[in-house]
Amino acid sequence: MAAKTLQEFxxxxxxxxxxxxxFELESSHMLEVxxxxxxxxxxxxxxARKGGVKFTRQGMLEQGLGNLLKKAVSGEGMTLMKIEGQGRVYLADVGKKITxxxxxxxxxxxxxxxVLATESTITNEIKMMRKAAGMMTGGLFNVKLSGHGLVAITSHYEPLTLPVNATTGPVFxxxxxxxxWSGGLSPEIVTDINIKTLIGRGSGESIQLRFAGEGWVVVQPYEEVYFQQSGGSSGGGGLLGALMD
Structure with missing residues (x-):
């Protein structure tokens, strides 16, 4: 590729x-708010930012009692910050693709x-699962987003949406x-003993999510690993956990 002049750059x-x-994408990996x-x-x-904006970490009372209790039980949660004022803020998350x-x-x-960003008109609620297998990963979680407004989510590389309906049958x-995944689906945690036996692993592909009903599920061509932190909490959140809801 030919070098660019400074003005071209x-x-x-x-x-x-x-x-x-x-919300506007400056690139597939950077969001302007x-x-x-x-x-x-x-x-x-x-x-990056410009204008009169300030940042405040989400307070415990702002999370709602239900979210607070679920964080206490799981030892983890989605950590948000409030951006208030007037100006422009540029967001990114380790180079992941933003939608x-x-x-x-x-x-x-x-x-x-x-979850990268949401407008204030969107409500969020932490959802947890209650299968014993989920405890192997440290009690991971997902978030229900509802309402009218914009949300920005991230994925590693290009995501793929799979339909879930009676014709396709369950999607694992x-x-x-x-x-x-769509709000009308409630995934189940299932264990594939055959894969577990063949590969010789106690986690990973041997634990799967089963989606059945009417809706869709989005997957990425990447297995995100959540590292265990001290105190029993998981690194960044995930989808396995113990279906408390």
Missing amino acids: LSTTKEKDLSGDA RVDGLVWAKAGSMI VLRLQGESIFVNGND TDPNATVA
Whole structure:
């Protein structure tokens, strides 16, 4: 590839203003948020800002009693920050691909580690599972997003959406490769003894999520590993956990 002049570089990498939405992709890996009031974002995801904005870590009481209790039980949770004021904030998450969705009263479930930002009109609720197999991964979780407004979710590389219906039958996914699913689905944790025996592993492909009903599930071509931290909490959230809801 030929070298660019400085002016060519500045022209091709300058910020875009292609829409009037609060969320706009500057690239597939960087999100611009136009703040005019309040926006929620993943803690630590800010890479640049301008204007009169301030950042506040989500308070315990703001999480709601239900979310707070589930975090206490699981030893983990989705850590958000409030972005308030007027200005522009640029967000990214370890180079992951960002997808902006507009919810129009629907509900979706998202891997807790893959929620990058939401407008203040979107509600979030931590959902946990209650199968013993889930405890092997440290009690991981997912988040239900509902309402009217924009949400930004992340994935490693290009995601794939698989339909779930009576024609396709159940869809089975690796929990660490599962990004999101439609609000009407309730996955079950299943164990494939044959795979476990053949591969000789006690986790991974031997533990799967089973989706049945009407809806869709999004997967990524990457198995995200969540490392155990001291005190028994999991590194960034995930989808396996102990179906408390």
